[in-house]
Amino acid sequence: MERVFEIERISFLYNGKKVIDDFSMVLEAGMSYGVLGPNGSGKTTLVDLIINHRQPVEGRIQYKGEPLSSYTRKALSREIALVPQNFYINFPFTAREVVMMGRYPHMPRFSAPSYGDTRVVQDIMEKTETLAFENRYVTQLSGGERQRVIFARALAQEAPVLVLDEATSNLDINHAISLMKMAAQRVRQEQKTVISVMQDMNLAAAFCNYLIFLRQGKVVAHGPVNEILTRETLWAVFGVESKVYFEPYLGSLQVIFKK
């Protein structure tokens, strides 16, 4: 498999405290990674380092064989798309305008959207079921609707890497599943890499094929879902009693927690 990210012994300090501590990992194309861990375990910081929004104080990150820092921001915006956790939009753009912003990295600074750009946006808005409110202001949409618009914007970027930072946290189960399915489909068919920070263990088990568990900035455990998602791991990471079992109805592992 093609190596997309090679992360070598990175650390990051936040207010003098190590939030990422000696983290190493290789991320490959055609894989869907789930990043899990308790609040404050450094998941969002890890995402910031991967998208080059922040730079590690130690260690290095290579993207497709080149140092991540050697890419221009513009070049990187064609490689990595982000669905952020915080998605407040301050001005009344319409939903369609926001999705079109995902095409900006592919459009010259002063040109209008090409036929191709418009087609991509149309197609993705259809699939994400955001066409129904394409002309409404994002400031007037519900939290879940807005999150779908942001998701659509990231898909419109057509980048080989898709980073989801708790992208489904505000969604109802129907839309959460359909968006995760769309991401998973791009992993299978287009060999994309999806990195999702998640809270929902069962959604992660169903849609990711590799899990990374963080605790206090360190990787506590990582591996393919079927090997790593165990009672012992969950106890070590979250300190909760659980039962992990194979669910034939879903075709994947599932977790239930003890009260």
Next chain:
Amino acid sequence: MTKKESQAGTFHSIHGSLSLWGQLILLSLLLAAVIIASAGLGYIKIPFMDVVRVVLSKISGHATLLGDMDKLFPVVVVDVRLPRILTAAIVGAGLAISGVVFQGILLNPLADPYTLGVSAGAAFGASLGILFNISFMGTWSVPLFAFLGALFTLLFVIYLSASSGGLSSNNLILSGIIVAAILSAGISFLKYVADEQVSVIIFWLMGSFGSKTWADVFLVFICVSFGFVVFIYFSRDLNLLSLGNRSASSLGVDTKRMPLILLITASLVSAVCVSVSGIIGFVGLLIPHMMRSFTGPDNRKLIPVSLLTGAILLLFADTVTRAILPHEIPIGVITALIGGPFFCYIFRKRQTAKVW
């Protein structure tokens, strides 16, 4: 069906950009009309056709165009009225586009050079320059002091209002008003110690376009044009900034450098406007707000449309006070009288509905 719809989408976007050009052409024509009308109005009434003939003969260099016109008319139009008219229009344009940019960068629809204290900072800097009679850079000395005053004020206001959660609307405006209050006291103090220069400072602070020269026109034209080019260049990045820093960064915006460049440029533009005309409040707040409801928040449309509308409205206001009212009222007073209540209205609306 998909194909048909997307074609309709393409058509729509072309139609959208056409109507932007339509708007710009319409506004340009309106601006030209207001300039000509304004040049004809005043103590000496000059027929509009004569104004056009004077301007054409000046541009082309053909004195024959003037014909048997009153010899006084060209002097009144070219030496007295046009400098004032063009300064007013360019200052209006400058204040409006720097308002758009302040609002876009600070993600705050209540931001403008006046509410952020930038105008007061510029005025304080300029007063210092006038008081100490600094002229090592000729006509550019006072504008330079205004710019430095504006820049330091802006940085201080941002420092005051910055919290871990970014810049909140209310903190920012509150800090701006507080700093502006301190600076106005400082300006009063400068006036108190100024002695002989006091009349110069007071006259300038009143905010007026009276007795402007072609040198003033040239100065504001250079700075506002420069600002406009910079703003337009970054207008798409400014759109992305409204998605938040992380998203903007992931879409290719340099979220550290770009806001800094724009804030400095917007301070420069508003400072030069202030240094030429005194403090004229609320133009940078009012115009972008009104225009946003026509063009939407897309800065690529909002900036040029605000540029022209700002020019038209400030020139209109200046013409009213110069040629129509029985006594000339300082232009800053008029814009504050109209803009202040408007500010209250937006502020109140924001308290009741969390929608901009």
